[in-house]
Amino acid sequence: MSAYRSHTCGQLTAANAGETIRLSGWVHRVRDHGGVLFIDLRDHYGITQVIADSDSPAFADLEKLRAETVIRIDGRVKLRDASLINPKLPTGEIEVYATATEILGPSDDLPLPVFGDQDYPEETRLAYRFLDLRRDSLHQNIMLRSKVIRSIRNRMWDQGFTEFQTPIITASSPEGARDFLVPSRLHPGKFYALPQAPQQFKQLIMVAGFDKYFQIAPCFRDEDPRADRSPTDFYQLDLEMSFVEQEDIFATIQPVIQGLFEEFGGGRPVDANWPRIPYAESMLKYGSDKPDLRNPIEMQVVSEHFRGSGFGIFAKLLEQDGTEVRAIPAPKGGSRKFADRMNAYAQGQGLPGMGYIFWRKAEDGSTEAAGPIAKALGHEPTEAIRLQLGLAEGDAVFFVAGKPETFEAVAGRARNEIGRALELTDENQFKFAWIVDFPMYEKSDEGKIDFSHNPFSMPQGGLEALAGDPLQIKGYQYDLACNGYELISGAIRNHRPDIMFKAFELAGYGHDEVEKRFGGMVKAFRYGAPPHGGCAAGIDRIVMLLADEQNIREVIMFPMNQRAEDLMMGAPSEPTNEQMRELRLRTLPKD
Numbered sequence: 026m027s028a029y030r031s032h033t034c035g036q037l038t039a040a041n042a043g044e045t046i047r048l049s050g051w052v053h054r055v056r057d058h059g060g061v062l063f064i065d066l067r068d069h070y071g072i073t074q075v076i077a078d079s080d081s082p083a084f085a086d087l088e089k090l091r092a093e094t095v096i097r098i099d100g101r102v103k104l105r106d107a108s109l110i111n112p113k114l115p116t117g118e119i120e121v122y123a124t125a126t127e128i129l130g131p132s133d134d135l136p137l138p139v140f141g142d143q144d145y146p147e148e149t150r151l152a153y154r155f156l157d158l159r160r161d162s163l164h165q166n167i168m169l170r171s172k173v174i175r176s177i178r179n180r181m182w183d184q185g186f187t188e189f190q191t192p193i194i195t196a197s198s199p200e201g202a203r204d205f206l207v208p209s210r211l212h213p214g215k216f217y218a219l220p221q222a223p224q225q226f227k228q229l230i231m232v233a234g235f236d237k238y239f240q241i242a243p244c245f246r247d248e249d250p251r252a253d254r255s256p257t258d259f260y261q262l263d264l265e266m267s268f269v270e271q272e273d274i275f276a277t278i279q280p281v282i283q284g285l286f287e288e289f290g291g292g293r294p295v296d297a298n299w300p301r302i303p304y305a306e307s308m309l310k311y312g313s314d315k316p317d318l319r320n321p322i323e324m325q326v327v328s329e330h331f332r333g334s335g336f337g338i339f340a341k342l343l344e345q346d347g348t349e350v351r352a353i354p355a356p357k358g359g360s361r362k363f364a365d366r367m368n369a370y371a372q373g374q375g376l377p378g379m380g381y382i383f384w385r386k387a388e389d390g391s392t393e394a395a396g397p398i399a400k401a402l403g404h405e406p407t408e409a410i411r412l413q414l415g416l417a418e419g420d421a422v423f424f425v426a427g428k429p430e431t432f433e434a435v436a437g438r439a440r441n442e443i444g445r446a447l448e449l450t451d452e453n454q455f456k457f458a459w460i461v462d463f464p465m466y467e468k469s470d471e472g473k474i475d476f477s478h479n480p481f482s483m484p485q486g487g488l489e490a491l492a493g494d495p496l497q498i499k500g501y502q503y504d505l506a507c508n509g510y511e512l513i514s515g516a517i518r519n520h521r522p523d524i525m526f527k528a529f530e531l532a533g534y535g536h537d538e539v540e541k542r543f544g545g546m547v548k549a550f551r552y553g554a555p556p557h558g559g560c561a562a563g564i565d566r567i568v569m570l571l572a573d574e575q576n577i578r579e580v581i582m583f584p585m586n587q588r589a590e591d592l593m594m595g596a597p598s599e600p601t602n603e604q605m606r607e608l609r610l611r612t613l614p615k616d
């Protein structure tokens with residue numbers, strides 16, 4: 026018998042009855058039944074019920090225990106009475122009669138409860154994360170994460186990939202987010218950057234001839250936090266392949282991701298049909314480039330029914346270039362109460378509201394359109410809208426209008442809200458889709474042309490395509506969406522220096538700047554670079570979906586809070602004067 030245990034707290038069964046054993050763990054719960062103590066003793070592996078009565082030599086010590094004290098128990102394994110068996114526990118057929126105990130780690134009064142999964146302020150949970158992690162649901166989430174990562178590694182090795190590690194301290198790179206900069210002590214005034222992704226290194230691995238690479242890679246981005254995104258660092262399955270086209274990437278990664286969701290999805294159906302949806306179509310139909318296809322609602326353009334119509338607001342709007350009216354069908358939503366609810370929702374999202382039509386049974390038994398828009402349009406246009414959308418009595422439609430870039434995001438959220446509210450969204454499944462044909466460039470609010478996705482992607486059409494309108498150029502870029510979340514982002518890479526220089530030139534990066542910022546990659550491409558491509562899958566987000574959580578912090582062991590603070594370790598913290606002098610830095614006073 027070891028100094029601390031002969032068995033774990035999840036190990037004992039009826040087969041151990043009569044044995045003398047030793048357990049160590051945390052006091053999960055204490056119940057005093059009038060001279061008989063029942064103690065749930067917990068460790069990483071499970072819970073065992075320990076009992077002690079007044080005849081036990083351990084009774085006096087056990088009677089004083091606080092929750093979460095770490096103790097060692099010596100005792101005998103006893104079978105429970107049949108009526109007291111707990112089928113929810115692997116150890117539910119037995120209990121341990123305590124004969125001796127030792128306190129290994131006393132506990133102060135707890136700042137938050139560990140027993141049960143009560144809601145508790147997140148700030149307290151993060152400040153005492155080591156206690157929060159003892160709670161069963163969070164403990165299981167972290168164990169799920171570990172199993173998912175192990176499964177990913179096995180699946181990648183089975184497909185012939187080799188795992189390599191890339192540098193954590195590197196150079197700054199324009200990848201769509203802010204870098205975390207690290208000042209150099211040896212080179213005052215210069216800074217390293219933590220990698221937003223191993224992008225350049227994995228491409229250089231391909232140039233070096235290592236055909237199939239993967240890594241469980243830490244990535245660092247100074248981003249504004251969201252419920253599905255960490256504000257500082259995250260992990261991704263990073264992979265790259267040589268001599269491949271877009272379909273080769275899809276064929277490689279689908280069995281990995283689909284296998285993960287089948288293995289860890291709790292039996293929820295995993296749709297094996299992963300459609301390819303062009304970006305423009307996804308934005309039109311779903312108002313998002315990460316559509317939730319569990320929701321069957323598809324938006325449609327209905328501008329022609331309003332052009333020159335009696336509904337003056339939309340008719341006048343459509344006289345402006347680049348405007349349209351888009352319809353969001355709402356099957357089973359045909360009531361004024363639901364229409365008012367969605368109108369209020371739109372106002373809460375920053376729109377003045379959403380116009381609507383709903384169809385009901387008229388006094389003569391026919392189907393009639395109702396609502397202010399229906400009255401203004403008249404019968405024929407409203408009937409044409411109903412037929413175009415395939416709606417019927419008891420259904421409704423909501424409208425958004427203007428330039429698509431001003432309303433698409435809100436329309437997409439409204440589509441999701443309608444799907445949930447009307448119970449059209451089948452939430453007990455996983456549905457995937459590849460979003461393809463992303464635009465290479467976008468125009469900023471200042472009118473500047475910039476990369477819209479990954480700057481190292483190959484434009485469709487190669488060098489010739491770069492001679493046209495930048496906003497019309499599409500890239501060999503793709504995302505994988507699942508249930509309304511982006512899980513994967515990737516591209517076929519630009520491996521030709523001439524195409525690379527031209528692509529960056531359109532985004533305002535001159536030849537010398539490209540040489541300066543990406544000199545290692547440009548140099549490598551001049552010595553024979555194979556066509557290559559890859560992608561990266563967000564591990565935190567995958568585990569969040571598998572664990573059926575809404576907040577990514579529930580699947581990260583030590584996350585930051587919404588303000589990018591580590592409340593447990595006290596980061597970020599102020600450097601000492603000595604550190605600042607050594608780095609030859611000083612801070613400006615706060616505004």
